[in-house]
Amino acid sequence: MSEAAATDHATTTGMSHNKLAMWVFLGSECLLFGALISTYLVYRGRFATGPAPGDIFDIPFTSVSSFVLLMSSLTMVLALSAIKRGDLRNNRIWLLTTALLGSLFIGGQVYEFTTFFREGLGYTTSPFSSAFFTLTGFHGVHVSIGILMLMSMFISSLRGSLRKEHSETVEIIGLYWHFVDIVWIFIFSVIYLVPSPTS
Amino acid sequence: MTATTTVEDVVGQPLGVYTRPRGGNGWRDWITTVDHKKIGILYGVAALFFFVVGGIEALLIRLQLATPNGTVLGADMYNQVFTMHGVTMIFLAAMPLSAAFANYLIPLQIGARDVALPRLNALSFWVFLAGGIVLNLSWVLGGAPDGGWFGYAPNTGIVFSPSPGMDFYALGLQMTGIASLVSSINLTVTILNMRAPGMTLFRMPVFTWMILVTQLLLVFAMPVIAVALFLLAFSRLFGARFFDPSVGGDALLWQHLFWIFGHPEVYILILPSFGIISEVIPTFSRKPIFGYPFMVFSGIAIGFMGWGVWAHHMFVSGIGPISVAAFSLSTMFIAVPTGVKILNWMATMWGGRIKFSAPMLFAVGVVSMFTIGGLSGVTHAISPADTQQTDTYYIVAHFHYVIFGGIIFGLFAGLYFWWPKVFGHQLSDLIGKVNFWVMLVGFNLTFGPMHVLGLQGMARRIDSYSPGFGFEFWNMVSTIGSFLIALSIAIFVVNVIRSAMKAKGQPPCGPDPWDARSLEWLTPNPTPVHDFDEIPVVESLDEFWHRKYGTDENGRVVRVASAEEVCQDGSAVGVHLPSPSFWPIVFAAGLPFIALGLIFNLWLTVPGGLLVVMAIYAWVFEPVDDPDAAHGDVSEVADTTEEAPVV
Numbered sequence: 134m135s136e137a138a139a140t141d142h143a144t145t146t147g148m149s150h151n152k153l154a155m156w157v158f159l160g161s162e163c164l165l166f167g168a169l170i171s172t173y174l175v176y177r178g179r180f181a182t183g184p185a186p187g188d189i190f191d192i193p194f195t196s197v198s199s200f201v202l203l204m205s206s207l208t209m210v211l212a213l214s215a216i217k218r219g220d221l222r223n224n225r226i227w228l229l230t231t232a233l234l235g236s237l238f239i240g241g242q243v244y245e246f247t248t249f250f251r252e253g254l255g256y257t258t259s260p261f262s263s264a265f266f267t268l269t270g271f272h273g274v275h276v277s278i279g280i281l282m283l284m285s286m287f288i289s290s291l292r293g294s295l296r297k298e299h300s301e302t303v304e305i306i307g308l309y310w311h312f313v314d315i316v317w318i319f320i321f322s323v324i325y326l327v328p329s330p331t332s
Numbered sequence: 333m334t335a336t337t338t339v340e341d342v343v344g345q346p347l348g349v350y351t352r353p354r355g356g357n358g359w360r361d362w363i364t365t366v367d368h369k370k371i372g373i374l375y376g377v378a379a380l381f382f383f384v385v386g387g388i389e390a391l392l393i394r395l396q397l398a399t400p401n402g403t404v405l406g407a408d409m410y411n412q413v414f415t416m417h418g419v420t421m422i423f424l425a426a427m428p429l430s431a432a433f434a435n436y437l438i439p440l441q442i443g444a445r446d447v448a449l450p451r452l453n454a455l456s457f458w459v460f461l462a463g464g465i466v467l468n469l470s471w472v473l474g475g476a477p478d479g480g481w482f483g484y485a486p487n488t489g490i491v492f493s494p495s496p497g498m499d500f501y502a503l504g505l506q507m508t509g510i511a512s513l514v515s516s517i518n519l520t521v522t523i524l525n526m527r528a529p530g531m532t533l534f535r536m537p538v539f540t541w542m543i544l545v546t547q548l549l550l551v552f553a554m555p556v557i558a559v560a561l562f563l564l565a566f567s568r569l570f571g572a573r574f575f576d577p578s579v580g581g582d583a584l585l586w587q588h589l590f591w592i593f594g595h596p597e598v599y600i601l602i603l604p605s606f607g608i609i610s611e612v613i614p615t616f617s618r619k620p621i622f623g624y625p626f627m628v629f630s631g632i633a634i635g636f637m638g639w640g641v642w643a644h645h646m647f648v649s650g651i652g653p654i655s656v657a658a659f660s661l662s663t664m665f666i667a668v669p670t671g672v673k674i675l676n677w678m679a680t681m682w683g684g685r686i687k688f689s690a691p692m693l694f695a696v697g698v699v700s701m702f703t704i705g706g707l708s709g710v711t712h713a714i715s716p717a718d719t720q721q722t723d724t725y726y727i728v729a730h731f732h733y734v735i736f737g738g739i740i741f742g743l744f745a746g747l748y749f750w751w752p753k754v755f756g757h758q759l760s761d762l763i764g765k766v767n768f769w770v771m772l773v774g775f776n777l778t779f780g781p782m783h784v785l786g787l788q789g790m791a792r793r794i795d796s797y798s799p800g801f802g803f804e805f806w807n808m809v810s811t812i813g814s815f816l817i818a819l820s821i822a823i824f825v826v827n828v829i830r831s832a833m834k835a836k837g838q839p840p841c842g843p844d845p846w847d848a849r850s851l852e853w854l855t856p857n858p859t860p861v862h863d864f865d866e867i868p869v870v871e872s873l874d875e876f877w878h879r880k881y882g883t884d885e886n887g888r889v890v891r892v893a894s895a896e897e898v899c900q901d902g903s904a905v906g907v908h909l910p911s912p913s914f915w916p917i918v919f920a921a922g923l924p925f926i927a928l929g930l931i932f933n934l935w936l937t938v939p940g941g942l943l944v945v946m947a948i949y950a951w952v953f954e955p956v957d958d959p960d961a962a963h964g965d966v967s968e969v970a971d972t973t974e975e976a977p978v979v
Binding site (some may be wrong): 151158161165168177179182258260 | 452517518520525550552554571572573582589
C-alpha cells in the first residue's frame with residue numbers, strides 16, 4: 134500500500150494507482166462470486182439423500198447476522214470520515230467496531246455451519262452441500278481477510294503510524310469491505326430469500 | 333546492472349521493522365528487482381525455457397504417432413505428455429512471453445518510467461515461475477496431469493485419474509492464474525494512469541491498445557477459471573461432490589466454467605500478437621497503420637464478443653438446439669472484427685515500400701497463417717460440420733494454425749523487432765530469414781496434414797492408431813515437419829548466441845535500427861535503467877516518426893531530423909526509481925509449500941502459509957522508498973553498456 138505515497142506524481146485519471154487497482158480488482162471479484170453463485174444455483178436442488186436447503190435454513194437467524202454485516206459498512210464509513218477529519222481516536226473506535234461487527238457475522242456463520250453439520254449436512258453430502266459451503270465459505274474468508282486488514286490498521290493506529298495523510302489506505306480497504314457487504318446482499322438473496330426446494 | 337542499487341546507500345535506515353534491500357551485484361539484483369525491463373527479460377527467459385520444454389513434449393507426441401501402433405510413450409505416458417504439452421505451451425510459454433513484451437514495452441510506449449505497482453509486478457513473475465515449477469514437479473512426484481489441458485470432468489476426478497497429477501494441475505494453474513490476475517490489474521492501472529502528457533487513449537500505439545484489451549479480458553476471465561480449479565481441487569482433495577454424477581453432480585458445469593474462461597483466453601493469447609504485428613507491419617511498409625481507429629475498435633469488439641462464443645466448444649455436449657444456434661451465430665460474427673484486422677494489415681502493406689527483414693517476414697507469416705486458421709475456425713461455427721470435426725485432428729490443425737501460426741509467429745516477429753531495444757544489438761537478419769522459412773515450412777508440414785487426417789476421421793487424444801486407415805503417410809509427414817520446427821528453434825538459439833558474441837565489445841547499435849514509429853524508440857538502445865531522460869510530451873499518434881519526418885512546401889514527406897537528434901541519449905542522472913524488494917519472491921516461495929502440502933501432507937502448508945503471511949506484512953510495512961533518493965547518480969553510460977546480458 135505504500136507505492137502511492139512513494140511516487141507522488143499526478144496520474145492520468147487523477148485517481149491514485151492503489152485506488153484504481155482496488156477498483157479493477159473488485160471488478161474481477163464480481164466474476165469470482167458470479168461463478169460461485171452460478172454453481173450454487175445449478176446445484177441448489179441436487180441434495181441427493183441429504184438435507185434439502187428448504188429444510189434446514191434458519192432465515193430469521195441469518196437475517197440478523199446479515200443486518201450486523203450491513204451495519205459494519207456504516208461504521209466503516211464513520212471510520213473513514215473520522216480519519217479524514219484527523220480524528221484519530223474516533224477512527225480507531227470505528228475501525229474496531231467494524232472489525233467486531235464483522236467478527237460477529239463470522240461467529241454467526243460458524244454457528245450456522247456447525248448446526249447444519251449436526252443436522253447431517255456435511256461438505257461431501259451432496260452437490261448442494263458442497264456448493265453451499267464453498268460459496269458461503271469463500272465469502273467468509275473474504276470477510277475474515279477484511280477483519281485482519283481492519284485490525285492491522287487498528288494496531289498501526291495505536292502505534293501512531295496511521296495518520297490523517299494515510300486516509301486513502303482506510304478508504305481503499307473500505308472499498309473492499311463495502312464490496313464484501315454488497316456481495317453478501319446477493320448471496321443472501323439467492324440462497325435464503327429465493328424459496329428453496331424442500332425434500 | 334548496478335545502477336539501481338549503488339545509490340541505495342544514500343537511502344539510510346528508514347523507519348519500520350524492515351528495510352528495503354540494498355541490492356548488489358549479479359543474481360541478487362535480479363531476484364529483488366522491481367524494474368519492469370528486468371522483469372520483462374525474466375518473463376522472456378522463463379517463457380522461452382518452458383517453450384522448449386513444451387516443444388520436447390510435442391516431439392514426443394509426434395514420435396509416438398509417427399507410425400501405427402506407436403510404442404514410444406505408451407497410453408498412460410501419452411496422456412500425461414499431451415496434457416502437459418497443452419498446459420505448458422498455453423500457460424507457461426505463450427502467455428508469459430506476451431507478458432514479457434507487455435512488461436518491457438508498455439511503460440516505454442506510454443512514456444512512463446515503470447509500471448504502476450512495481451513490487452506487484454515482481455510478484456506476478458515469481459508466482460508465475462513458482463506455478464510453472466509446481467506443475468512440472470508432478471513429473472517426479474507421482475505423475476503428471478493426464479486429463480487434458482481442458483480437464484473435463486469426470487475424467488479428472490479421483491476415480492478416473494488416481495495419480496496426483498490433476499492436483500498439480502489444479503493448484504499449479506491456480507498459481508499461474510493469480511500471477512496473471514495480479515499482472516493484469518497492474519498493467520491496466522499502468523495504461524490508464526501513467527500516460528505521458530499528451531498521450532491520449534487514441535494516440536496510444538496499437539500494441540498498447542491490444543495489451544489493454546488483453547489485460548481487461550484477464551481481469552474478468554481469471555476469476556472464472558479460479559473458481560473452476562477450486563471446485564476441481566476441493567473435489568479431489570476434500571471429497572466435494574461437484575462433478576460426481578451419482579449424486580447429481582454435473583460434468584457440464586466444468587465445461588461451461590472452463591470455456592467461459594477458455595474462449596476469452598484464446599483472445600488473451602492472440603491479441604498481444606496482433607498488437608506486435610500492428611507495430612511491425614507499418615514500420616517495414618513505411619506507412620502509418622491503415623485505419624487506426626478500426627484496428628482499435630475491432631480489438632475492443634473482439635474483447636467483448638469473446639465472452640459470447642464459449643459454447644462453440646461444446647456443440648456435441650448436448651446443450652440443446654437453441655444454444656447451439658445462438659453460439660453458431662455469435663461465432664460467425666466474431667470473425668468480422670478479426671477480418672477487419674486482416675484487411676487493415678494488408679491495406680497497410682498495399683502500396684508501401686516494403687522491406688522484408690526478419691520481423692516483417694514473421695509478421696506476414698501471422699497474417700497468412702492466421703487467416704488459414706481463422707477460416708477453418710469458421711467451419712467449426714457451422715455446427716453440423718463441427719459435429720463431424722469434433723475430437724478429430726481437424727480441430728488440432730485449426731487451433732495450431734491459430735496458436736502457432738497466429739501467436740508464435742507474432743511473438744518471434746516481436747523478438748526480432750525489439751531485440752536491439754532490449755539488448756543493444758540486432759539479431760542477424762540473414763539467419764532470421766532462414767529461421768522464418770524453416771519454421772514456416774516445418775509448421776505447414778506439421779499441421780497442414782492434420783486437416784486431412786481429421787477429415788479422414790483420425791481421433792485426437794488417442795495414443796495410437798491401427799494400420800490400414802490411410803493415416804500412415806500424413807502422420808509421418810507431420811512428424812518430419814515437427815522436427816523442422818525444432819530445427820528452426822535451434823536456428824533461433826544459434827542466432828541469439830552468435831549475435832551476442834559478435835556484439836561483445838562493440839558499442840550498442842544505433843538508436844533507431846528500423847526507422848520505427850512509436851515512443852519506445854525515443855530511448856537509447858539498450859534502454860537505460862531510468863527509461864526516459866525526461867518524460868516526452870506527445871502530440872500525435874506515431875510520435876517518434878513525426879519527430880523525424882515533416883512535409884515540405886509541396887506536401888511531400890521529408891526527413892527533418894536524424895534519429896540521433898531525436899533520441900534521448902540516456903545520460904540523465906538523479907532520476908528517482910522505486911527501490912527493489914525481497915518480499916515478492918518470498919511470497920512466491922511460500923505458495924509451492926502450500927500446494928505440495930495440500931497434495932501430500934497438510935503440515936507442509938504451515939511453513940508455506942507463514943512465509944506468505946510474513947511476506948505480506950513485511951511488504952506492507954516495508955518503508956516506502958525515499959523520494960529524495962535518486963538513482964543513477966553514478967555514471968549511467970558506463971552502466972548501460974554492461975547492461976546487455978547474454979541470454
